[in-house]
Amino acid sequence: MSAPFAPAASGPVPRPGDPQITPALVAEHGLTPDEYDRLVAMLGRTPTFTELGVVSALWNEHCSYKHSRPVLRTLPTKAPWVLQGPGENAGVISVGDGLAVAFKIESHNHPSAVEPYQGAATGVGGILRDVFTMGARPIAMLDSLRFGALDSPRVRWLFGGVVKGIGDYGNCVGIPTVAGDVMFDPAYEGNPLVNAMCVGLLHEHELMRAVAQGVGNPILAVGARTGRDGIHGASFASEELSEASEAKRPRVQVGDPFTEKLLLEASLELIHSGHIVAIQDMGAAGLTSSSAEMAARGDVGVVIDTTKVPQRETGMTPYEILLSESQERMLVVAKKGEEHHVVRILEKWDLTAAVIGEVIAEPVYRVTEGERVVAEFPGTKLVTECPVYHPEARESDEIRALRERDVVTIAERAEESDPAWTLRELLSSPTIASKRWIYRQYDHMVRTNTVIGPGGDAAVVRLRGTDRALALKTDCNGRYVYLDPRTGGQAAVVEAARNVACAGGRPRAITNNLNFGSPKRPEVFFQFREAVAGMGEACSALETPVTGGNVSFYNESPISSVYPTPVVGMVGIVESLAHVTRATFRDDGDAIVLLGEPRDEIGGSEYLARVHGVVAGLPPRVDLAAERRLVDALLAAIGAGHVASAHDCSDGGLAVALAECCMADPDTAFGADVDLAAWRSLPTRALLFGETHGRVIVSTRSPDAVVAIAREHGVPARQIGRVTAAERGLTIRAGDRALRADVRSLADAYHGAIPRIMDSSPEFVAQGSMLGETGSAGA
Numbered sequence: 001m002s003a004p005f006a007p008a009a010s011g012p013v014p015r016p017g018d019p020q021i022t023p024a025l026v027a028e029h030g031l032t033p034d035e036y037d038r039l040v041a042m043l044g045r046t047p048t049f050t051e052l053g054v055v056s057a058l059w060n061e062h063c064s065y066k067h068s069r070p071v072l073r074t075l076p077t078k079a080p081w082v083l084q085g086p087g088e089n090a091g092v093i094s095v096g097d098g099l100a101v102a103f104k105i106e107s108h109n110h111p112s113a114v115e116p117y118q119g120a121a122t123g124v125g126g127i128l129r130d131v132f133t134m135g136a137r138p139i140a141m142l143d144s145l146r147f148g149a150l151d152s153p154r155v156r157w158l159f160g161g162v163v164k165g166i167g168d169y170g171n172c173v174g175i176p177t178v179a180g181d182v183m184f185d186p187a188y189e190g191n192p193l194v195n196a197m198c199v200g201l202l203h204e205h206e207l208m209r210a211v212a213q214g215v216g217n218p219i220l221a222v223g224a225r226t227g228r229d230g231i232h233g234a235s236f237a238s239e240e241l242s243e244a245s246e247a248k249r250p251r252v253q254v255g256d257p258f259t260e261k262l263l264l265e266a267s268l269e270l271i272h273s274g275h276i277v278a279i280q281d282m283g284a285a286g287l288t289s290s291s292a293e294m295a296a297r298g299d300v301g302v303v304i305d306t307t308k309v310p311q312r313e314t315g316m317t318p319y320e321i322l323l324s325e326s327q328e329r330m331l332v333v334a335k336k337g338e339e340h341h342v343v344r345i346l347e348k349w350d351l352t353a354a355v356i357g358e359v360i361a362e363p364v365y366r367v368t369e370g371e372r373v374v375a376e377f378p379g380t381k382l383v384t385e386c387p388v389y390h391p392e393a394r395e396s397d398e399i400r401a402l403r404e405r406d407v408v409t410i411a412e413r414a415e416e417s418d419p420a421w422t423l424r425e426l427l428s429s430p431t432i433a434s435k436r437w438i439y440r441q442y443d444h445m446v447r448t449n450t451v452i453g454p455g456g457d458a459a460v461v462r463l464r465g466t467d468r469a470l471a472l473k474t475d476c477n478g479r480y481v482y483l484d485p486r487t488g489g490q491a492a493v494v495e496a497a498r499n500v501a502c503a504g505g506r507p508r509a510i511t512n513n514l515n516f517g518s519p520k521r522p523e524v525f526f527q528f529r530e531a532v533a534g535m536g537e538a539c540s541a542l543e544t545p546v547t548g549g550n551v552s553f554y555n556e557s558p559i560s561s562v563y564p565t566p567v568v569g570m571v572g573i574v575e576s577l578a579h580v581t582r583a584t585f586r587d588d589g590d591a592i593v594l595l596g597e598p599r600d601e602i603g604g605s606e607y608l609a610r611v612h613g614v615v616a617g618l619p620p621r622v623d624l625a626a627e628r629r630l631v632d633a634l635l636a637a638i639g640a641g642h643v644a645s646a647h648d649c650s651d652g653g654l655a656v657a658l659a660e661c662c663m664a665d666p667d668t669a670f671g672a673d674v675d676l677a678a679w680r681s682l683p684t685r686a687l688l689f690g691e692t693h694g695r696v697i698v699s700t701r702s703p704d705a706v707v708a709i710a711r712e713h714g715v716p717a718r719q720i721g722r723v724t725a726a727e728r729g730l731t732i733r734a735g736d737r738a739l740r741a742d743v744r745s746l747a748d749a750y751h752g753a754i755p756r757i758m759d760s761s762p763e764f765v766a767q768g769s770m771l772g773e774t775g776s777a778g779a
Contacts, residue, residue: 091547471505489534
């Protein structure tokens with residue numbers, strides 16, 4: 001480290017009691033020697049302790065995207081309906097009638113790994129604020145979760161705490177949790193993934209951006225008071241988890257959903273009042289990131305006086321105030337002379353509001369403690385001068401060997417002579433099994449807009465005052481991405497699109513949460529680069545631009561790195577409520593039509609993982625043009641009124657999808673008589689349990705019409721059977737075997753798997769409830 005550590009002769013000087021800037025302190029703040037030298041060159045002097053803290057927060061991976069930014073720029077982000085793309089608190093698309101939808105997904109992985117209840121709860125709170133700062137009223141939440149195997153007591157504790165944290169916070173704020181996806185795999189044992197997505201509704205003219213402007217305009221801190229909880233939370237998100245991570249529980253923020261509800265209403269009133277020009281959540285890196293980013297977007301200077309920030313603890317230093325991640329706080333730029341209106345609105349909602357600074361003409365980011373300058377950075381360089389890296393990318397020989405393994409040679413187990421045994425085994429896999437144990441803890445009907453809630457292919461939420469709705473889904477199969485990142489990235493997008501189309505929605509745009517290991521490892525950066533490329537190709541093919549999202553690196557632990565998991569959050573538009581389509585069979589006697597065709601593909605499947613304990617082989621290939629044709633054909637058939645139900649074939653393959661059509665709805669059940677003789681040349685297990693993409697099961701009174709529409713769009717289609725009464729069971733004739741199963745036994749395997757595991761776990765103790773204890777983090 002070439003720069004001197006002696007105090008500078010001019011500019012900000014160290015506060016009494018601040019530690020001396022040493023190489024050890026710099027390293028403790030996560031800066032490399034080169035980054036520290038870059039900081040010194042930018043300042044022209046040695047930084048103060050406060051300045052070191054500010055830079056450590058803004059230049060860490062979570063805030064700066066320093067390893068991912070060049071790759072993210074390759075994604076398609078524009079379309080005529082995109083009103084706001086990446087770079088703001090949330091993306092926004094037009095949905096017609098003067099209405100727009102704001103939506104985003106973000107992670108709270110590391111906090112949830114050490115404090116699952118508060119980690120998940122504050123993840124929900126943070127993403128809500130990202131959406132309502134755009135001027136949108138949140139109308140739906142989704143969550144995408146990944147955990148280790150549920151036979152681990154610790155995993156059960158993490159799983160239970162996360163689910164309760166999501167449910168308590170969302171329920172208290174009054175936002176329905178309507179959809180999501182969950183996967184269990186040993187790869188996530190040491191590092192669970194907790195991704196939360198929020199969708200909000202606004203009128204196009206109400207769109208608010210977080211851009212500081214107007215010299216002399218006052219800057220206000222509004223909402224909750226600032227405490228010491230969550231300090232260095234953003235930095236924690238950019239570290240690898242270790243056995244010592246338990247000691248970092250104080251870095252996990254503590255949420256208060258009741259204050260969040262007040263802040264939501266106050267923020268929307270502020271935006272509609274016309275008294276403010278910008279508003280931003282004090283999220284990761286707190287006051288530091290919100291103030292610096294708003295100034296950079298507006299290319300203006302700002303001055304912040306930390307003594308004026310409302311505090312709930314005594315003796316807080318500027319360093320602590322700037323880096324605190326206390327929840328339920330906003331930074332607002334008001335119009336000059338109208339700040340008293342802002343204060344009055346916040347007081348109405350029993351919240352604090354205080355002027356803590358102003359926009360200035362001088363190109364500088366300045367922080368004071370009263371009269372003392374404690375941090376000062378030239379212009380917007382605090383944001384713009386962050387280093388950008390281009391890491392080495394190289395595929396792992398080990399993973400390549402796994403992908404190239406000939407999984408066809410894996411011998412069947414003796415039990416597989418009866419394919420009904422295999423089907424029950426897959427239905428009882430926690431990854432495939434009903435997630436009712438989870439979503440029964442969520443209020444998914446609050447606000448009364450939910451048309452289809454959790455448990456279907458995609459959720460459907462009506463756009464009140466219109467005849468239209470939104471179809472919403474999160475999705476990603478990390479196993480596919482692990483074995484073939486480019487194909488896996490494509491698969492995440494096209495499966496989410498199929499789910500949305502099955503519900504009657506036209507896929508319109510996505511947000512993404514890119515969960516990966518350390519970008520400094522060439523094999524991980526290879527996975528990241530290739531997965532993003534695959535996602536970009538799929539989004540271009542489907543015309544679903546990326547409006548924003550989140551990158552979460554360093555998802556590693558002493559046990560392992562997680563599967564690369566680029567989660568897609570898809571938003572689609574249902575043009576008429578008459579087109580809303582459910583996944584389960586509706587009527588005895590309906591014909592069953594398969595859109596798309598099976599192939600001999602079992603690589604990367606749940607069948608191999610669950611039945612044989614093998615993660616290997618080439619994942620199912622993705623035909624992007626065929627996926628686009630499938631979406632178009634399905635929506636045309638739905639629009640013509642020919643489709644009673646539609647369900648995507650994915651995890652577990654065709655047999656699992658057919659079983660889900662029969663009994664996934666716990667209130668109704670049907671049987672089915674299916675003949676797959678048209679594909680008798682395929683191996684039985686590939687036909688029944690292979691996960692070939694581009695397939696949808698449709699039930700219909702008009703099979704000829706559905707087949708004709710599909711073929712007009714260039715999509716293979718064939719009637720394969722009929723819906724029957726439940727007592728007749730599920731029969732699937734496949735090649736030289738027949739699968740016959742009692743629907744009640746399938747339902748017991750499917751609906752009972754997770755409750756049996758969780759309800760018989762005495763070591764599972766839920767974390768504190770939002771309605772009672774608030775947990776230990778930061779207390």
